[in-house]
Amino acid sequence: DAKTTQPNSMESNEEEPVHLPCNHSTISGTDYIHWYRQLPSQGPEYVIHGLTSNVNNRMASLAIAEDRKSSTLILHRATLRDAAVYYCIRGSNYKLTFGKGTLLTVNP
Amino acid sequence: GAGVSQTPSNKVTEKGKYVELRCDPISGHTALYWYRQSLGQGPEFLIYFQGTGAADDSGLPNDRFFAVRPEGSVSTLKIQRTERGDSAVYLCASSLTNSGAGDEQFFGPGTRLTVL
Numbered sequence: 249d250a251k252t253t254q255p256n257s258m259e260s261n262e263e264e265p266v267h268l269p270c271n272h273s274t275i276s277g278t279d280y281i282h283w284y285r286q287l288p289s290q291g292p293e294y295v296i297h298g299l300t301s302n303v304n305n306r307m308a309s310l311a312i313a314e315d316r317k318s319s320t321l322i323l324h325r326a327t328l329r330d331a332a333v334y335y336c337i338r339g340s341n342y343k344l345t346f347g348k349g350t351l352l353t354v355n356p
Numbered sequence: 357g358a359g360v361s362q363t364p365s366n367k368v369t370e371k372g373k374y375v376e377l378r379c380d381p382i383s384g385h386t387a388l389y390w391y392r393q394s395l396g397q398g399p400e401f402l403i404y405f406q407g408t409g410a411a412d413d414s415g416l417p418n419d420r421f422f423a424v425r426p427e428g429s430v431s432t433l434k435i436q437r438t439e440r441g442d443s444a445v446y447l448c449a450s451s452l453t454n455s456g457a458g459d460e461q462f463f464g465p466g467t468r469l470t471v472l
Binding site (some may be wrong): 297 | 360362398412461463466
């Protein structure tokens with residue numbers, strides 16, 4: 249039970265922003281929201297995580313809804329190298345429970 | 357610096373055989389994790405080590421699976437009497453520690469196991 253809901257796939261154009269949604273309506277107060285991505289034939293790669301406040305790092309931004317039942321991963325300018333499966337994971341400890349994620353296609 | 361490495365990258369074996377998969381974590385990382393990824397699915401948690409001890413092995417599917425980390429660094433995942441259903445990519449990850457918030461896990465490239 250992944251406990252998060254994501255679209256199966258999304259498509260974007262190169263150099264445009266991408267907003268990847270995630271629903272986690274049963275999230276508890278102590279659960280963090282993590283995002284990982286997996287490029288073809290590679291292991292998953294950490295993207296970002298947060299608890300309540302919006303977070304920014306060099307890779308992306310994470311916008312968390314006020315009620316914490318949903319969040320959005322924002323890639324500000326998609327590149328071809330951003331094409332991957334993006335996983336939204338909720339959890340309060342080491343055990344990452346991956347769902348099927350969102351397959352992001354980036355068009356040149 | 358060096359990331360997490362896993363050997364072999366590919367392993368083909370016959371049903372019923374024993375296999376060992378090795379993981380070299382990032383130096384200094386105290387936490388180590390094993391996951392299994394079947395085709396078209398997200399990774400599935402198997403076991404977590406903090407130092408030398410298995411802090412959580414609740415994801416191991418049955419007693420044919422066993423993992424060790426005797427010196428708190430390299431880990432070996434051992435599978436006895438392999439079955440065709442064990443075919444998957446086995447991923448190893450490590451993190452600096454485990455603060456409870458979920459420290460960033462660094463994943464290796466995985467070992468693709470095929471059981472014929």
